[in-house]
Every structure is written in structure tokens, then in C-alpha cells.
Amino acid sequence: MTTKKNVESVSVPDSVPTLRLGTPTDVIAAVPYLLGVRPREESVVILGVDRACRRVRFVSRCDIRGGTAEAARRLADRLVEPFARHRCDQGLIVGYGPPARITPCVDALRAAMAAAGVRPRDVLRVEGGRYWSYLCPSTECCPPEGVAFDVDTSVVPATAVAAGLAARDEGEMRGRVAPVRGAVRTAMEQATVRAEARCARMWGPADHGGRTSFETALRVEGVRAVRAAVAGAMRGEPPSDPDRLAWLGVVLVSLRVRDEAWAHIQRDRIEAHVRLWTQVLRHVEPAYTAAPGALLAFAAWQQGDRGLVEAALRRVHEAEPDYAMAALIRQALRRGVSPRTWRHFTPEWLAGESPVPGAEVPGRSATWPGHRP
The missing domain is CATH 3.40.140.10 (Cytidine Deaminase, domain 2)
Known part of the structure; x- marks a missing residue:
């Protein structure tokens, strides 16, 4: 057996x-x-x-x-x-x-x-x-x-x-996070090629001996992209343009950019965050699904939708079995941690702990007694 x-x-x-x-x-x-x-x-x-x-x-x-x-x-x-x-x-x-x-x-x-x-x-x-x-x-x-x-x-x-x-039925949950297909998938494949080329152009002469300037540029552009996507989602307008979605997938490879998205997930607007990261997860190419999948799993956990959490974590596992944020969420599920006990970290706290030049968040930095992977 x-x-x-x-x-x-x-x-x-x-x-x-x-x-x-x-x-x-x-x-x-x-x-x-x-x-x-x-x-x-x-x-x-x-x-x-x-x-x-x-x-x-x-x-x-x-x-x-x-x-x-x-x-x-x-x-x-x-x-x-x-x-x-x-x-x-x-x-x-x-x-x-x-x-x-x-x-x-x-x-x-x-x-x-x-x-x-x-x-x-x-x-x-x-x-x-x-x-x-x-x-x-x-x-x-x-x-x-x-x-x-x-x-x-x-x-x-x-x-x-x-x-x-x-x-819910597992088939229904898998369908909610399934990759888009047909003409939309073709458009996303082409947009991802453009996004990767845009990322490659960030490399400069100083990057041959180290990645400092490239990483900084990626973080700046990534944080801006995440903030714009979240703001649009709050207005009920999650990104739908293939180029914007593909770019989000690429920049979320940066953990600092991923954490920016994580810091914005608040329970009082949780449905908008679930829609946003469902949209991104379904559209990005397989190599870029780990970060949006983990963000969706976290938002679904905050929403109390365990079926959606499991479906999102399954997509993350398919892309990157050892992804740390997904492991943290899985551990919370196994230990029965209530979403209500999560002590959230804010974008202001994150900006103070890990500043991104040109992408500062106005306001006083807040302390966060929680933890990160």
C-alpha cells in the first residue's frame, strides 16, 4: 500500500x-x-x-x-x-x-x-x-x-x-489556481521573454565584479511594480496586461520584492489580495510561480480558506519544493496556528529594516515582533 x-x-x-x-x-x-x-x-x-x-x-x-x-x-x-x-x-x-x-x-x-x-x-x-x-x-x-x-x-x-x-472539491480548488491556457498562455510566454530581456538590460559594467547595482535596480523597479499592482487591486483593478503580469513574476524572484508584497497583505482587504495573487499565479510562467503561489497561500490562510491554501501550496511545490515562505505557511497549518494570532509586519517596518533607494515609504518605521523565513 x-x-x-x-x-x-x-x-x-x-x-x-x-x-x-x-x-x-x-x-x-x-x-x-x-x-x-x-x-x-x-x-x-x-x-x-x-x-x-x-x-x-x-x-x-x-x-x-x-x-x-x-x-x-x-x-x-x-x-x-x-x-x-x-x-x-x-x-x-x-x-x-x-x-x-x-x-x-x-x-x-x-x-x-x-x-x-x-x-x-x-x-x-x-x-x-x-x-x-x-x-x-x-x-x-x-x-x-x-x-x-x-x-x-x-x-x-x-x-x-x-x-x-x-x-470544497479538490478539483474546484485546482481549477482556481490552474495556469491559463490557449491564446492567453501564448501572450504570457511572449511577455515573459520581454520581461526577462528588460531584466537583463539592468546589468551594467559594475555588475561584472558583483551584483550590487543590478540587485538595487531590480528591487527599486520591483517594489514600484508591486505597489502599483496592490493599489490597482484595492481599486478592484488587478493587473491584466500580459507585460505587467510577466514583469511582476520576474521581479518577485527578489525576496525583498516578494516581502514588499507580503507586507501589504492585510486582513481588512483580504479578498482583493486573494484576487490579485490568484491572477498573478495563474498567468506567470512555471519558473516564476513560487513567489505568487506563496503570497496567495498566505492570503488564503488569512481568509480562512484552507482548500485554497493547499491548492496554492501545491503549485509552489511543483515549482520549488523547498521554497521557505511556503514551508512557513505549511508549518503554521500543521501546528494549528490561527491567522488571528499573526503579528503582521508593515511596509513601513520593512522599509526601515531593508531600505530600497528611491522607493521609500513615508512614515515612522514600526517594529514587528513576528518572523520571516
Whole structure:
């Protein structure tokens, strides 16, 4: 048994409202909201429960593929690891798909949980609008043909939606950040060539022995481009011209320019920032997707849209697996850090810490007690 990608484990912050999971239908209804996306077929999800405070502390999931019993055991060990980290002593397992795929994984998980001292509260398999419990011995409440369920009969979806949680299809999320195609992609390819040539012209004779003047010029032009793009987005006019979009992609390679964009992302106008960096991410060429993808992931995290965060981080990983800003956001998700606790740094603070000649921000420099990658 193998996974299509690494096991994903996300902490559930205390800011997430209490979802009462009194029945198997409640558990099934809660999973998409805790994950932020609807689980795929042939996947397994684990909810780690702290019995003392009766809260779900983390959610882990992975896709299942055929494999050996030893591979199933290793996968189970990885899925059970977060229980100790989050001090959870109970768990809920939900597998999605046919028994031939789900049961071997469930058996390995139950053994791994027992070895770790974790008690399963329930173990479910879901397929075709029905669920089966691996723990219930009664054929009256858990017949062999399964139990039909309707998540709309649970109060969980209404509670989750009222709290601002969303459950979206992964395909929908991927579509929101997918690269543009057709004539628009061709225009972007041509614009990127022009942007790279413009960047190359910044090199001067002094740059042969070092990159100081080139880096300064790139930062000046980049900061100006970012400020103009943000200002336009605040007016409801994110950039649409291929040359402007391609130039943004190129200048965001500079971490100072990327940080300028990061510093402008404020929660009170978060929808405009999400639209802006979605636009840039979808249009730039693949080599330039890391920075706008990470900026979109951060904005989506501030917005509380976990599905969009994951989709943006996936685009970043495809371009640059070790991109530091994306790693920071991923770490915040895994540790359950609430966006409300983020202590933002301002453009003024950034200008004081890393000044860019000719692109100063008027005003007193502010201190920022947060951190940067």
C-alpha cells in the first residue's frame, strides 16, 4: 500500500468551533470542513481526539494505492505519529472506497493505534452514500449492506458554515489556481521573454565584479511594480496586461520584492489580495510561480480558506519544493496556528529594516515582533 503523495497532517486550532460528533453521520459530515476539501475516493482520514477536552486536535489523510502488508504497516505508523505530538488518546478513522482497498489500511491502522495506546472511537468505511462500521457488532444498527446516510440531517454542516468553514472539491480548488491556457498562455510566454530581456538590460559594467547595482535596480523597479499592482487591486483593478503580469513574476524572484508584497497583505482587504495573487499565479510562467503561489497561500490562510491554501501550496511545490515562505505557511497549518494570532509586519517596518533607494515609504518605521523565513 502506497500513497500518491506524502501523508498530510493538519492541526485543528482552538478557534474552530466545537462540532458535535455524536453519530457516524456527524463524523462523515465534519470531515470535509475540518480538511477544507471533500476527501477523495480510495483515501483514509484520521481525526485525533483529546478525550480530556473532547476536541479534535488534528486531521491526517492520505491516498491509498495497492501494495504489500509491510507497506500498509509503514503507512499506518506515519498516520498514527501525530497522536503523540498532539497528546491525543482517541481517534476516529474514516476510509473512502471499496473494502478491498480500505480494509487492509484500516486493519494496519487499528494495530498501530493499539500499539500507541490510542483507542478508536469509531472506524468507518464510506462508499456510495452508505457507511459501514468496523467496530459495531450489531446487524440491526450496522447491517451487512451498510447504512444509508444524509449529511444534511446533521447539524454539523450548518454549524461549520456559520463559523466560516468551507468544504470544497479538490478539483474546484485546482481549477482556481490552474495556469491559463490557449491564446492567453501564448501572450504570457511572449511577455515573459520581454520581461526577462528588460531584466537583463539592468546589468551594467559594475555588475561584472558583483551584483550590487543590478540587485538595487531590480528591487527599486520591483517594489514600484508591486505597489502599483496592490493599489490597482484595492481599486478592484488587478493587473491584466500580459507585460505587467510577466514583469511582476520576474521581479518577485527578489525576496525583498516578494516581502514588499507580503507586507501589504492585510486582513481588512483580504479578498482583493486573494484576487490579485490568484491572477498573478495563474498567468506567470512555471519558473516564476513560487513567489505568487506563496503570497496567495498566505492570503488564503488569512481568509480562512484552507482548500485554497493547499491548492496554492501545491503549485509552489511543483515549482520549488523547498521554497521557505511556503514551508512557513505549511508549518503554521500543521501546528494549528490561527491567522488571528499573526503579528503582521508593515511596509513601513520593512522599509526601515531593508531600505530600497528611491522607493521609500513615508512614515515612522514600526517594529514587528513576528518572523520571516
